[in-house]
Amino acid sequence: MDSYALEMEEITKEFPGVKALNRVSFQVKxxxxxxxxxxxxxxxxxxxxxxxxxxxxxxxxxxxxxxGEIKRFTxxxxxxxxxxxxxxxxxALVKQLTIGENIFLGREPRKGLGxxxxxxxxxxxxxxxxxGLPFSPETRIDALGIGQQQLVEIAKALSKNAQILILDExxxxxxESEVATLMNILHELRRRGVTCIYISHKLNEVxxxxxxxxxxxxxxxxxxxxxxxxDEASVISLMVGRTLTDLFPRQQHTPGEVVLExxxxxxxxxxxxxxxxxxxxxxxxxxxxxxxIAGLMGAGRTELATAIFGGYPGKITGDxxxxxxxxxxxxxxxxxxxxxxxxxxxxxRYGLVxxxxxxxxxxxxxxxxxxxxxxxxENEEIRQSNHYVKELMIKTPSIETAVGTLSGGNQQxxxxxxxxxxxxxxLILDExxRGIDVGAKYEIYNLMNRLVEQGMAILMIxxxxxxxxxxxxxxxxxxxxxxxxxxxxxEATQEKIMQAATGxx
Numbered sequence: 001m002d003s004y005a006l007e008m009e010e011i012t013k014e015f016p017g018v019k020a021l022n023r024v025s026f027q028v029k030x031x032x033x034x035x036x037x038x039x040x041x042x043x044x045x046x047x048x049x050x051x052x053x054x055x056x057x058x059x060x061x062x063x064x065x066x067x068g069e070i071k072r073f074t075x076x077x078x079x080x081x082x083x084x085x086x087x088x089x090x091x092a093l094v095k096q097l098t099i100g101e102n103i104f105l106g107r108e109p110r111k112g113l114g115x116x117x118x119x120x121x122x123x124x125x126x127x128x129x130x131x132g133l134p135f136s137p138e139t140r141i142d143a144l145g146i147g148q149q150q151l152v153e154i155a156k157a158l159s160k161n162a163q164i165l166i167l168d169e170x171x172x173x174x175x176e177s178e179v180a181t182l183m184n185i186l187h188e189l190r191r192r193g194v195t196c197i198y199i200s201h202k203l204n205e206v207x208x209x210x211x212x213x214x215x216x217x218x219x220x221x222x223x224x225x226x227x228x229x230x231d232e233a234s235v236i237s238l239m240v241g242r243t244l245t246d247l248f249p250r251q252q253h254t255p256g257e258v259v260l261e262x263x264x265x266x267x268x269x270x271x272x273x274x275x276x277x278x279x280x281x282x283x284x285x286x287x288x289x290x291x292x293i294a295g296l297m298g299a300g301r302t303e304l305a306t307a308i309f310g311g312y313p314g315k316i317t318g319d320x321x322x323x324x325x326x327x328x329x330x331x332x333x334x335x336x337x338x339x340x341x342x343x344x345x346x347x348x349r350y351g352l353v354x355x356x357x358x359x360x361x362x363x364x365x366x367x368x369x370x371x372x373x374x375x376x377x378e379n380e381e382i383r384q385s386n387h388y389v390k391e392l393m394i395k396t397p398s399i400e401t402a403v404g405t406l407s408g409g410n411q412q413x414x415x416x417x418x419x420x421x422x423x424x425x426x427l428i429l430d431e432x433x434r435g436i437d438v439g440a441k442y443e444i445y446n447l448m449n450r451l452v453e454q455g456m457a458i459l460m461i462x463x464x465x466x467x468x469x470x471x472x473x474x475x476x477x478x479x480x481x482x483x484x485x486x487x488x489x490x491e492a493t494q495e496k497i498m499q500a501a502t503g504x505x
Contacts, residue, residue, distance in 0.1 A: 004068070005030040005164055005195040006051070011062035013046055013055060015405075017397030020046040021060070022219045028164070028212075030067075033186060033196045035210035035227070037203070039239055039437035041395050041407035042216040044199050048166050052086040053079035066164070085157035086166040089435070091149050093141050100124035100137030103156045127155040131185055147178025154185065158194075165189065166197045171205060172435055175297070183209055201437050203232045215239055240439040247442065248470025251449045255473065256287035259457040260308070260340075260426050263319040267300075267307045267481075270314035277303055279482040281318070285426065285457045290448060292472030293461040294497050299478040301461045302345060305428045308459075309342040310335035322426075336365055341419035343412075345431035345461070351415040354404030358396060359385040361403050361414050365422040388417035393443060409440030416447065427451065430461045445471055465494045477501050 006028040013021040021043045028034040038044050049055045051064065053073035064071045066082050073079045093102050100120050101108075109119040124137035131151045141149060150170060157165055167186075171179045186196055186209055200206055206213065207227060214224040215238040222238050236247075260283075267278035278300050285291050293301050306312040308320070310329035320327055322338055329335050335342070344350035352361055362385045363370055370381050385399045392413040396406060403414055412432065419427060429448075433441040448458055448471060462468050468475055475492050477485040477500035485500035 003030050004028065005066070006197075007063075007065040007068075008047070008051065009063045009065070011047065011050055011060060011064075013043075013050060013060040017401075020219050021050070023062070024216065024219070024221045026214055026221060027224065028195055028197060031190060031193045031195055032211040033190055033198055033209050035206040035213045036197055036199045036216065037201075037206060037213055037235055037239055038216035039407075039409065039439045041218075041410060042239070042437075043219040044216055045168065046219075047216070048086060048168060048197070048199070051079065052076060052084055052166065080160050080162075083161060083163035084166070085160055085162035085164070087150070087153045087157060087168065087170060089169040089172050091146075091153055093149055093152060095142040096140065098138050098140055099128065099133075099135060099144075099152055099155075102141055102152060103127060103137070103159050105156075123159070124155075127159045128152075130158060131155045132181065145178070147174045147181065150174065150178070150182065151185070158189075162194070164195045164197065166199070168199045169201070169435065170198070171200065171202060179205070201435070203235055203438075206235070207232065217241055236438050239437065240442075247438070248467070249442070249445050249449060250470060251453075253289050253449075253452050253473050255289035256455065257323075258284050258321075259287050259323060260285040260459075261319075261321040261324075262308075263321075265307075265318035265320060266316065267303055267312060268315040268317075270312075273315055277314075277481050278307070281483055283476060283483065285459055287425075287455050287457050288452050289473040290452055290458045290460055290471055292468040292475040293459065293478060294465065294468045294475055295478035295484075295501050297463070299501065300481040301478055302430055303481075304478070305342055305430050305459070305461055308335075308426075309340055309428060311342065336422055336424075339423070339425035340428065341365070341422055341424035341426070342428045343415050343419060343430060343432055345434060347411055347415050351418075352403050352411060355402060357400045358389065358394065358403055358406075358414055359399040362388055362399075362417045362421055365418050369422075384421055385417075388420060391420075392417050392447065407436075409436035412436055412440070412444070416444070420451075424456070426457050426459065428459045428461070431463065432460060433462075433464070433467065465497055468492075468497070469494065479503060 004027050008026040011021050011024045024047060036044050050060050053076040056074045057072035071082055103124045104120055109116040121137045128135060131154050133148060133151045170182060189196060198210060210227045212224060213227050213230055213235060215222040217239060262281050262283040265281040266276055269275040269277050295301050303312060307316055310331045327338055329338055348354060359381060363381045367376060370376050389399055394410050394413045403411055432444055452458060469492055472489050475487045476483050477497055479501055
C-alpha cells in the first residue's frame with residue numbers, strides 16, 4: 001500500500017457566485033515530485049491556498065491528512081508547523097533586508113533582548129549551502145537575481161523543516177541556466193525525502209521533473225497518473241477537455257498596405273541620454289499581418305514596443321510613419337489617439353487596475369468615446385463590457401467582479417478587451433501568453449487570427465520561439481538593440497532565429 005505524505009479528500013471551496021473547487025481529492029506519495037496541472041481558473045492555486053492555511057478550516061469542506069493524520073489549519077503558521085511550505089510565483093522576500101534576515105524573518109534566534117546574529121548567520125549559511133547558493137547571509141536580497149531569490153525562498157522553507165514543498169510557477173521569470181539549477185536542487189530534495197508539489201504551465205518542465213501528474217479542470221480533479229504513462233498531448237487533452245490538434249492555429253493572411261513604418265528609429269537611455277539602447281531600427285508592419293519580434297532578454301524588444309506606443313520616457317530620434325504620414329508620439333495618450341495599443345508584458349503593473357471591476361478596466365482606454373460631455377454613458381459601458389466578456393470568453397460571474405480575483409488567462413483577456421474597445425489599427429502584444437495555460441493561449445491565437453482578418457496589424461513580441469514561428473507571417477530578430485535579421489515564416493527555423501539573436505554563425 002502506498003504511503004502518502006498528503007491526502008486532500010472531497011475539498012469544496014466556494015466564493016460568491018462561483019464554486020472554485022468541487023469535491024477535489026488529491027494524494028501525494030512521500031518523497032515524490034508531484035505536478036499539478038490545469039488551465040488558469042482550474043482551481044490549482046485555490047487548492048494550494050487551502051493546503052497552506054491561507055483559507056483556514058471552516059471556509060471550505062473536506063479533509064486534509066498529513067502523514068495519515070487529519071489536520072485543521074487555522075492559518076499559515078499551523079500549516080508550516082505541520083511541515084508545509086509554499087513558494088509563490090511573486091516572491092515574498094523583503095528586498096531591503098539581507099538573505100539571513102529573510103530566512104529567519106519573524107523567528108530570529110535571540111540572545112537576551114536582542115537578535116543572536118552569530119547564530120542567525122551560521123544557520124543561514126548552512127541552509128544556503130543546501131540549495132547551492134554561494135553568497136554571504138549578509139548579502140542584501142536586492143543584490144540577487146530572480147533565480148537566486150527563488151533559491152533563498154527554498155532555503156527559507158527548508159529552515160522551517162518543510163517536508164512538503166509547494167512551488168507555484170517557479171520558473172516563470174527564470175533563465176534557462178537558473179531553471180537547470182532549480183531542477184537539480186529539486187532532484188536533490190527528492191533524494192533527501194522532501195515531497196514537492198510542482199505547479200507549472202510548462203509541460204516540458206513537468207515531464208522533466210515529475211514522478212506523477214494530477215490534472216484539475218473547472219474545479220474538479222480529472223485524474224492522477226504516473227508521468228511515464230502520459231505525454232504532453234494527453235495532459236493538454238485532460239486539461240482542456242478536448243484535443244488541440246495544432247497548438248498554433250496558423251491561417252493564411254493577405255497583408256495590405258503599410259500601416260506602421262520606422263526608419264533610423266533610435267531610442268536613448270533615460271539615465272544616460274547619450275547612450276543608445278536601440279540603433280537605427282528599420283521596420284514595416286502591414287494591415288492584416290502578424291509580425292513577430294524575437295530576441296534574447298535585454299535585446300531591446302520591450303523598449304521598442306514602449307517607444308512606438310509613446311510610453312518610453314527617454315529621448316527618441318528617427319522617422320515614424322502611420323499610413324504614410326510622419327507622426328511623433330511622446331505619450332501613451334497620443335499613442336491611443338493615433339490608433340496604437342500596447343498589451344504590456346507585465347499586465348498586473350501596466351495593464352490593469354486590479355482592485356477595479358472588469359467593466360471599469362475594459363472601458364479605461366475608451367472613456368472619451370463612452371462619454372457624453374463629462375459623464376460616462378454607463379449603459380453603453382455595460383453593453384460594451386458584456387460584449388467583450390462574451391467575445392473573449394472571459395470566465396467570470398459578473399462584469400462587476402474585481403479583476404484581481406481572476407486567473408492569469410482571464411486577466412490577459414480583460415487587457416485585450418480594453419484595447420479592442422479602443423479600436424486600434426496597430427496592436428502590439430508583448431509576451432501575450434506569458435503565465436497563462438494552453439487552452440487560454442489557443443483562444444488568444446484564434447482571436448489574433450480574427451483581428452488580422454478584420455484588417456488589424458499585429459506586432460507580437462515573444463520569448464517562446466514556437467509561438468513566434470507558429471503565429472507570425474514575418475519575423476524580425478533583435479540583438480543588442482538592433483535588428484539582426486528578418487525572415488518570412490516559411491524560411492524561419494528556431495536555429496536560424498537563435499543564430500541571429502546570439503550573433504552565432
